[in-house]
Amino acid sequence: MSKVEIRNLRKTYDNLEVIHGIDVDIADGEFVALVGPSGCGKSTLLRMIAGLEEITSGEILIGDDVVNDIAPKDRDIAMVFQNYALYPHMSVRRNMGFALKQRGLPASEIDKRVAEAAGILGLADYLERKPRQLSGGQRQRVAMGRAIVRNPNVFLFDEPLSNLDAKLRVQMRSELKELHQRLATTTVYVTHDQIEAMTLSDRVVVMNGGNVEQAGPPLELYDSPHSLFVAAFIGSPQMNFFEGTLSDRRSLVLADGVELGLGKHVAQPGAEVTIGVRPEHFNIGKGDGWPSQAIVIEPTGSETQITTRIAGHTARVLLRGRTSIEPGQTIHLETDPENIHVFSQATGRVL
């Protein structure tokens, strides 16, 4: 096991810089998720850690060693690919034992380790099968098995669950988390699914356009996003946003003149801002709060999502439990002033 340090890392393809000087520290045994929309550079970063992409400038350290010029095979890293990349001509046993054989381990040791990993992953009955004789979920497990038999310094995962159906994905997600709790190997996990990132990791690194937007524990990112981008990216259903100008009456004036009371003193009256409120932070008030009209009521049993319109602006409200609110009914939305996030429209950063 090892820590991973990324220092001022840049990547350029044909004069086009796609990663703009990133710094990330990953502690020994930590599970870090790299999350962001497609094209944000998260996979490129992962592949640079693996040694599959060259580093344009900056440094990557694994343990205490700079690995910039070390071949992938000498970095002692195991990677699980999105499409699994199982060797089609080898049985599950040989797939899992391949890396150990490459390192010249004795056959008895390989057998022991493969059997152990197969036991953990429930693959013991499939060891003699070829990948084409396995289901998607089993192939995914073989890919993980191939990684864990090696007992590597670092695990790298590149969207490993995105090819599974929804139910299997949730199941494999908890298995992955259990596996990490058991092995405690340093892990870097790339995903575009913020739920996966939140549920699995000790720390989430949100990337956007080749930069680190914010890094921190999942709930810290959820509770205090530093930017509009992180606020919008983390959380489902998404945070509600309203654009307008701050007034000196502790309120936000929207473009069409509608005024929303903020219930707290905000600096810089006159500033152009976007305010954000998470759907579950709204309460239904009795006469005060923002007047709005319920449009769609979507109960799921444990909670109810209501789509409302505040003078033409759509807002989503998430209530615990059930509600008697009917479509068309006017409701008043209240929120704790603490739960209102204020972002500058000019910079997108929190104020």
Place this chain on the structure above:
Amino acid sequence: MTAATLPGYRKRKRVGRQVRIWAGVALCVLFLFPVFWMVLSSFKLPRDIFTTPPVLFFDPTLETYISYMQRADISRRMVNTVTVATGSGLLSIVAGAMAGYALARIRIKGAATLGVLILMSRGVPPIALAVPMFLVARKLGLTDKHITLILAYCTFLIPYVMWLMRGFFKGLPKELEEAALLDGCSRYGAFFKIIVPISLPGLLSTLIFSVILAWEELLFALVLTNRNASTIPVAIAGIAGDTVNGANWGALTAVGTLTVVPVVIFALLVQKWLIKGLAEGATKG
């Protein structure tokens, strides 16, 4: 679709199918008839070959085969053809596959230009190369040797193999090699341990086509060989172009059949490899 239109639709579909089947049969007849004629004629006595109307039922004879198989130059040429075709086929598959892999996967500056240049070399008419090749071979004392013909064939086989295999390798998920690189392989290790085994169907079909191309090649063989390394196509050309005695059609069809049969057997033997999808199951599927 309503019940009323269903039968009409089905009928149209059935008619379309019939048309396609018969078009296929007609094409097969068109292409196979000359082969059929050649094989049939090879079992006739020379005087029966060009009778009008053609004789379909006759006493088959192996006379032409026996007399030609006994000629030392034909059996020697048969051995030469096998040697040169397999030699150049194998050499070009090894060199061409590795070159094709490099072009498909490794980021080299100017790789695309290089690839196109190599492909363009196939556009040069062989006759333009034959004479310089002969002069070089004579200077080196290499005329009428197997190796000369093998190397000459590689000049057109390697570009061919390279381009076919480049396309094949591009179709494989690159994560396979990347997984191998992380599992402790070098580039060569990943190529030989992972890529080659799963590319066997592609490699074999390319090998077959290369061997067939070399098998039937005439021009270089004619120019570069004389007696010792001469091949069957040269013999056939000699029989067909015999200006003294006129073309011996019996011999021509018999030797022609002998040339085709090994190729057909070879293709049938490796057919099961071609159909089998070895790369199946590598990825999500």
